[in-house]
Amino acid sequence: MYTEGTIRERIRKILMETREPLDAYTIALEVGLDPNTSEKEVYEHLIHIAKTIRRQSKGKLLLYMIPPQCRNCGYVFKDLRKPRKPSRCPRCKSQRITPPLFKIMEV
Numbered sequence: 001m002y003t004e005g006t007i008r009e010r011i012r013k014i015l016m017e018t019r020e021p022l023d024a025y026t027i028a029l030e031v032g033l034d035p036n037t038s039e040k041e042v043y044e045h046l047i048h049i050a051k052t053i054r055r056q057s058k059g060k061l062l063l064y065m066i067p068p069q070c071r072n073c074g075y076v077f078k079d080l081r082k083p084r085k086p087s088r089c090p091r092c093k094s095q096r097i098t099p100p101l102f103k104i105m106e107v
């Protein structure tokens with residue numbers, strides 16, 4: 001668990017060092033937030049990181065998001081404008097949705 005720097009800096013560091021893309025729950029755990037209540041906060045940080053990382057790295061880094069997917073029918077939420085976990089599938093109405101996954105990678 002990282003305790004150095006601000007929450008946002010720690011999230012950025014974790015997403016640069018991770019091999020596997022991470023969901024908001026895991027990110028919250030890694031930076032010491034309560035994962036059951038901090039999902040929205042993590043998404044807010046991710047939105048900000050996505051905006052700034054490209055500029056700060058002079059175009060070398062990007063925050064990638066693997067979109068959420070319905071576990072029941074396989075529907076992929078490709079058109080999300082902001083990172084979040086949808087509550088139900090528009091196609092089959094299932095609530096079994098895998099959350100979006102994140103990782104910072106070189107372009």
Ligand SMILES: [Zn+2]
Pocket residue numbers: 070071072073074075089090091092093094
């Ligand atoms: Zn579905």
